[in-house]
């Protein structure tokens with residue numbers, strides 16, 4: 001199953017099985033997943049005073065970053081937004097901005 005079809009299947013199941021689809025709850029889920037990812041980035045760069053295996057942290061971080069994308073997708077759907085269309089438009093704008101950007105010379 002290609003990625004977009006998997007997202008559609010996830011939405012179909014979510015829509016069928018979750019009765020309460022409040023946008024604020026879905027937005028909070030993005031924040032929750034973002035917090036988890038930030039904690040792991042802190043670990044990755046050594047901001048935590050504890051011992052851990054970097055590859056394990058990287059693996060967990062990849063999972064949390066995926067959660068951010070998934071919760072953003074669900075939040076968008078609950079809010080009646082086509083995320084693919086929005087991301088496509090935003091990517092064009094970001095690419096244009098970076099192409100036009102010149103590093104300031106000091």
Ligand SMILES: [Mg+2]
Pocket residue numbers: 033036063064067
């Ligand atoms: Mg998570």
